[in-house]
Amino acid sequence: MDITKLTISNSRKLLDTKQISAVELTNMYLDRIKQLDDQIGSYLSICEDNAILQAQEAQKLIDSGNSSALCGIPLSIKDNICIEGTKTTCASKMLEDFTAPYTATAVDKLIAHNAVILGKTNLDEFAMGGSTENSAFKITKNPFDLDRVPGGSSGGSAASVAASLALGSLGSDTGGSVRQPASFCGVVGMKPTYGLVSRYGLIAFASSFDQIGPIAKTVEDCAIILDSIAGYDSKDGTSLSYKNPSSYSSSVSEDIDIKNLKIGLPKEYLTDGLNSEVRASLYNSIASLEKLGAKIEEFSMPSLKYAIQAYYLMSSAEASSNLSRYDGVKYGYRADKCKNYQDLLGRSRAEGFGKEVKRRILLGTYALASGYYDAYYKKALKLRTLISKGFEDAFTKYDIILHPTAPETAFKLGQNTNDPLTMYLADIYTVAVNIAGLPSISVPSGYDTNGLPIGLSFTGKPLGEHEIFKAAAAFEADFKINLRVPAI
Amino acid sequence: MTNSNNDYIKYISSLAKLSLDNDEMQSLAKDMENIIGLMDTIKDIDTDNIDATEHISHMTNNMREDIPGTPSDCNKILSNSKHRIDNCFAIPKMID
Numbered sequence: 001m002d003i004t005k006l007t008i009s010n011s012r013k014l015l016d017t018k019q020i021s022a023v024e025l026t027n028m029y030l031d032r033i034k035q036l037d038d039q040i041g042s043y044l045s046i047c048e049d050n051a052i053l054q055a056q057e058a059q060k061l062i063d064s065g066n067s068s069a070l071c072g073i074p075l076s077i078k079d080n081i082c083i084e085g086t087k088t089t090c091a092s093k094m095l096e097d098f099t100a101p102y103t104a105t106a107v108d109k110l111i112a113h114n115a116v117i118l119g120k121t122n123l124d125e126f127a128m129g130g131s132t133e134n135s136a137f138k139i140t141k142n143p144f145d146l147d148r149v150p151g152g153s154s155g156g157s158a159a160s161v162a163a164s165l166a167l168g169s170l171g172s173d174t175g176g177s178v179r180q181p182a183s184f185c186g187v188v189g190m191k192p193t194y195g196l197v198s199r200y201g202l203i204a205f206a207s208s209f210d211q212i213g214p215i216a217k218t219v220e221d222c223a224i225i226l227d228s229i230a231g232y233d234s235k236d237g238t239s240l241s242y243k244n245p246s247s248y249s250s251s252v253s254e255d256i257d258i259k260n261l262k263i264g265l266p267k268e269y270l271t272d273g274l275n276s277e278v279r280a281s282l283y284n285s286i287a288s289l290e291k292l293g294a295k296i297e298e299f300s301m302p303s304l305k306y307a308i309q310a311y312y313l314m315s316s317a318e319a320s321s322n323l324s325r326y327d328g329v330k331y332g333y334r335a336d337k338c339k340n341y342q343d344l345l346g347r348s349r350a351e352g353f354g355k356e357v358k359r360r361i362l363l364g365t366y367a368l369a370s371g372y373y374d375a376y377y378k379k380a381l382k383l384r385t386l387i388s389k390g391f392e393d394a395f396t397k398y399d400i401i402l403h404p405t406a407p408e409t410a411f412k413l414g415q416n417t418n419d420p421l422t423m424y425l426a427d428i429y430t431v432a433v434n435i436a437g438l439p440s441i442s443v444p445s446g447y448d449t450n451g452l453p454i455g456l457s458f459t460g461k462p463l464g465e466h467e468i469f470k471a472a473a474a475f476e477a478d479f480k481i482n483l484r485v486p487a488i
Numbered sequence: 489m490t491n492s493n494n495d496y497i498k499y500i501s502s503l504a505k506l507s508l509d510n511d512e513m514q515s516l517a518k519d520m521e522n523i524i525g526l527m528d529t530i531k532d533i534d535t536d537n538i539d540a541t542e543h544i545s546h547m548t549n550n551m552r553e554d555i556p557g558t559p560s561d562c563n564k565i566l567s568n569s570k571h572r573i574d575n576c577f578a579i580p581k582m583i584d
Contacts, residue, residue: 011524019573096575097568098568099567099568101560101564101565101567103570108540175555183534187584194544194545195545196548204522208542208543208544227536236550237547237550238545238547238550239550240545254519259579306529306530306533308526309526309527309529310530312523312526312527313527313530320504324505327505328570329569329577329579330565330568330569331569332568334570335503338580339580340580340581340582341579341580341581343507343580344503344509344579346505346506347506347507349504349505349508350507350508350509353506355512355515355516358506358508358518359516359520359523360514361504361506362497362500362501362504362506362516362520363520363523363524363527365500365503365504366500366520367527369500369503376527379528379530379531379533379535380542381540381541381542382535382538382540382541382557383533383535384537384541384544385539385540385541386535386538386542388544410554411559419520420519420523420527421523424523424526433545434545437545439546463575465546
């Protein structure tokens with residue numbers, strides 16, 4: 001059995017027809033992780049014993065004919081999502097010894113659906129970054145080229161799926177942290193509507209932006225994971241009371257017709273900063289969608305030009321507030337031999353956080369400081385209104401907004417580590433979606449001349465997951481880019 | 489903010505409760521100068537008649553029923569702290 005060819009949906013058939021048992025499938029993944037993850041560095045910790053127990057339980061259900069879509073399916077979880085009794089480090093020295101006292105609702109739901117949790121994946125510290133080079137513990141490498149980054153901050157999750165070290169994964173997306181690494185690693189990454197998936201148990205970076213989302217090999221697999229994690233949660237005050245009329249996976253498993261689907265392409269995303277090969281891939285993708293009957297039109301949304309600034313000001317302000325809880329007292333890193341409480345607080349934070357986290361805390365504190373609040377933070381909140389209104393207007397004309405996921409393909413390790421501005425600008429096409437709380441999915445749309453994956457994003461209206469899944473699945477089925485398996 | 493004058497970064501880092509050493513202060517001041525330079529490009533946009541969006545979901549007071557429950561186990565809460573005395577978190581003295 002070729003593990004690199006497995007998806008969640010075809011593994012379901014293998015499990016239900018008893019061609020493989022849940023324990024055998026889980027052991028295949030655990031063995032592959034032991035064999036290959038030293039090269040990739042996608043995992044921070046492995047939950048081997050629990051995974052086997054979960055697989056045994058899943059097999060009992062399969063044997064009794066009571067399996068469901070994720071029963072016995074091995075998944076990985078980004079290490080900023082809590083699982084009771086396991087280390088949850090956020091890839092930070094600050095939380096190196098932190099054991100989660102409870103389980104995140106999204107993971108609880110996966111476990112309730114009898115998925116198998118293989119382990120926790122690497123990320124940029126506290127999900128801040130676009131390359132997974134900001135982890136305090138290890139650098140994750142792109143399975144397509146071990147000299148390049150996997151993207152970030154869910155780089156460990158995306159790499160684990162691309163390298164067939166898990167069948168799917170949960171990441172978190174604050175400004176593109178599910179979609180950009182999915183694009184760099186040639187897999188599918190989905191950011192749901194803000195509030196559709198509970199944030200309870202997701203360690204906060206920027207609360208009004210953070211959203212848990214699935215990463216998998218196919219659009220259908222992403223929809224299967226979203227089916228199990230979406231839904232209202234009374235433990236999350238921002239959770240939406242939304243009753244989904246039908247399952248997301250059902251919308252991609254039927255015959256999909258996207259004739260007359262109206263798609264808008266923002267001109268602001270077609271500037272000189274867009275890599276020529278990514279641009280060529282975008283126009284190939286447009287031709288495919290037009291062949292399927294979709295109507296595609298360029299339009300202008302001027303407020304998008306300020307999305308990066310608005311995003312970094314607001315998210316950093318929220319981060320500076322959220323990360324104030326790390327004081328070295330209740331949990332997390334504590335500096336040695338402190339003279340007094342102020343010394344403990346200042347030194348624990350300075351020694352426990354990495355440089356990128358400190359940059360964001362400083363930027364956020366600056367934006368919120370007296371005398372600067374109106375010029376930076378409040379201005380950014382007003383730009384949020386403009387950007388949200390821009391999308392609202394666009395959706396009166398279009399069903400879906402199409403755009404490249406990232407302006408370029410995976411860059412070399414170390415290339416941008418000393419250049420935070422270049423790193424920030426790499427998020428230029430993804431952050432606006434988080435500002436407006438919209439759903440968006442990135443699907444593979446080709447490879448550059450170096451064989452590196454390129455991603456294409458479909459962004460929908462609030463709670464428009466069904467529409468973007470349908471469009472992405474139709475594209476995936478028609479475009480047939482012959483998905484490549486990384487040669488590791 | 490200028491690179492030659494680190495007074496402001498000292499002030500901001502004190503507000504942020506980050507006791508940075510001199511080298512780190514210099515390095516972060518340079519980064520901040522570039523980052524704030526990018527942020528300054530929004531200063532001249534006219535947003536006088538635009539309302540601020542505090543939160544995208546426009547929710548207010550999403551309340552759940554007030555039902556008494558079992559509090560978390562004290563030992564579990566304290567288990568992630570490096571220093572504890574009985575059922576309390578231990579810290580160095582607050583006042584000299």
